[in-house]
Amino acid sequence: MITLYHRPQTRSGSIVWLLQELDVPYETKIVTSLRSADGSGAVDPANPHPHGKVPALTDGGETIFEGGAIALYLTDKYRTKTLGPAAGEPKRGEYLSWLFYRPGVMEPAFMERRFAIKHVFGAMGWAPPEEVEDLLNRHLATNKYLLGAEFSAADIMLGGGLNFMLMFKMATETPVLKDYCARITDRPAFRRMMELDAPK
């Protein structure tokens, strides 16, 4: 049985969305407390994440954390619906590149902007935020989804993150990015996630 350690309205919402898309049985354990970014605050002892963050997921005896790892793990193992090409299939390379583009490039680039840190080429393993926005605008101007014609878990992870950043004005809104986010969130599984996550 899959167990998702989740806290509503946080990053782990992407995994709720993904599980709803895959339509596999799972249970949700709500993490009651999180540590804040500066390390203060209590960790919920029931949360298996080593840093007390969400999402974390257990499946049988395995514990998986970090959004990109969970998305890849789930889409490789549960093929109820194809949400990413398997190893050996076309577009596997693109799928992996975009899945890891979010934590490896997009997140730190926007963090750099938020903290007004000057980008030093070569010293950072990512690109400056303007280049990230430029690439996404160019790519999504001619592609319906990150992998082209087919929706994948990369759209949930990277696209879902982008949707959040546009909402909170951390990324620059353009017609291309706005249309893309409207496209990926106009899905039954996204709406189910929003209902499940709504304040009760």
Next chain:
Amino acid sequence: MITLYHAPRSRSSSILWLLEELGEPYRIAITPIVYGNGEGNAAPEGYRRIHPHKKVPAIDHDGTIVFECAAIALYLADAFPQAGLAPSVGDKRRGPYVTWLAYWTGVMNPIITARFRGWDNDSPTGFGTFEDMENHLAGTLESHPYIAGDSFTAADVLVGGALGYFSGTLLPPRKSFDDYLARIADRPARQRALAKDTG
């Protein structure tokens, strides 16, 4: 055929090591980059076809382009399972394996950069604290010999590579780190990669 877009002694060096572990034929395309100290020159604009930000590493495997270290490691280790560098899908060890590759990308890399550049002094970065990362690495390496369990995987190339680079400098030395680094340092593929990483 695999082509590695590589700049000597840079972030692509770990993929050079991975390719030596893999044992498949490959060629190296030396690619200009700007190094962290400001030296070097950026690659020509045409290189964006391979890497959208003109960085290294990137690979071309029979026309499939992959960038981002963890994505490359996952791609290659799955494409050539006979090398035994990745637990397969359905194997109990797959979870920790993908977790460590993602952890290297999303946690270790930005936390180490933040500490190295000194920008986690005043305000939290949101990636987590340096000390949490250190404790998680140490706890893991105290419980099994390799980062994702009892055997060497592609995750050791990335995590071990970073640890080797920063242990004793940014990361205070620890017995568990030293023992682990000694275990992976002697690998023939590692030695071959070091010998090739010149120029």
